[in-house]
Amino acid sequence: MRKLFSVFAVLIVISMVAAACQPAPAPSGGEGPTKVETVVVTVEVPAEGGEAQPAEAQGYGTIVARVKERGKVVCGGRTDLLGFGYLDENGKNIGFDIDLCRAVAAAVLGDPEAIEVVPLTAADRGPALQTGEVDMLSRNATWTSKRDAEWGNFTWIMFYDGQGFMVRKDSGITSMADMDGATVCVTSGTTTEKNLAAAFADAGLTYEAVIFEDTASVYGAYDEGRCDVATSDKSQLASV
Template sequence: MRTIFATALLLGSAAMTIPAAADTFDIVKQRDKLTCGVSQGVAGFSAPDDAGKWSGFDIDFCRAVAAAVLGDPEKVSYVPLSTKERFTALQSGGVDVLSRQTTWTLSRDSSLGIRFVGTAYYDGQGFMIRKALGVDSALKLDGATVCTEQGTTTEQNVADYFSTHKMKYEPVVIDSADGIIKAFDTGRCDVYTTDASALYAQRLKLTDPAAYVVLPEIISKEPLGPAVRQGDDKWFNIVRWTLFALLEAEELGITKDNAEAGLSSDNPAIKRFLGAEGDSGQQLGLDPRWSYNIISKVGNFGEIFERNLGHSSELKIDRGVNALWNAGGLMYAPPVR
């Protein structure tokens, strides 16, 4: 009995000293601004212009969350983070959401105190080289020096790839993407390896982008997605359903330009989605027209992809597997109802 009593006291003391998970939703509402962790500058995903205005695929996701929660996509403070800083910043509450080309893996989802809300972009690791190297396949890179970014999944992926194909390489590990660009541009390494989408973006920063080529091999699965802290289910649901709303809007044909007309549509699914009917907003603790606020002010998933990454952008990346499920891709949202 004495042992049971002592254990109960210990557990009671622990319960009093362990703080409850912060309600990020209330914090964001009180602050009237979302803090979003982004990259330090990757074209097409998150990068500031000369005036300091941020744009990109990941930026637009942050804007969509702000539109859903605060009704205004401009109420966002962007925090540029290195790969080493990104998880610590999220864990510590330095940012409310991480939207920074981050691969969803088992170890990250289970041991870092964070939760990925879904896949926003299906990517895979590739290789970029100088055309002058005369190589047309990653299988011909035996003996190459290879630049990778510290603290990323690319380090292990490239090690596995070279080992599997019985090739040798010399790793050059650098702590930032900009540092790799400088090293690669000056010839410190023969190969730059990271997610293929990032290679297309980073190529634009090289002195002579046309002198470089991305090889055809994709050596990994890299599902990139936003993440939030564990133990904050309300906030997790809001950020997750923001992503799903962007996808559902594209499937329903709702765009930034026609969202207003959709409020009086003859299609009940469109009216429910936009909040003219139903209670999806109440279920999330948001304004009834939370999804209308997202689409009318930011656009649907397809619009975000096209202007930042697609053929209307500098990167000109095909949708490929990032197309909707009914257009040959992997993108699929549960019903927003």
């Protein structure tokens, strides 16, 4: 009886496998294959501490149309970073980043002087783009996937840079390990601030952050001796 049961069980399994391998029956009435509809659901990614802000909220072409109607390009930039965005002796904003803004104005409006530069702190960069306060961001901003999703479309990399630390010659600091327990001046809302925390944590070091909204205040506090170290982009440190 046990042997017969075993054979019977095998036959059942074989029958099930064979049935599973058969093609699905064609629909009755001679109709073609069943049409399967795909529904795409768009989910907005919420910005930090706020409501969802889709990067394409303003729509394709609307910014260019707005620029043409206004007659000038409004760029989020800087007025205090030598070489990139700063005021010359005549009060004119010049530099690498400002030249990019002028190039866009020349391409869209035929006039490189048809620009307005709105000075932005690091923390204001994303919100200014999301709300339409500026047409484009033409200032230093590290490209991250999170910012790409929340701020809008980054175009191409304009400048390769890295983070550095500035210390006094007589500080005795020659390596990161020497900065254990140091006070560090840093700008808020930047990848510099996040990298600082990650690097010290990975190295098992401690530090006290002295945080400012703008980079000029970072260097001012450093000059006043309020911190042992200042950290920022190497290009910025070189301009101090």
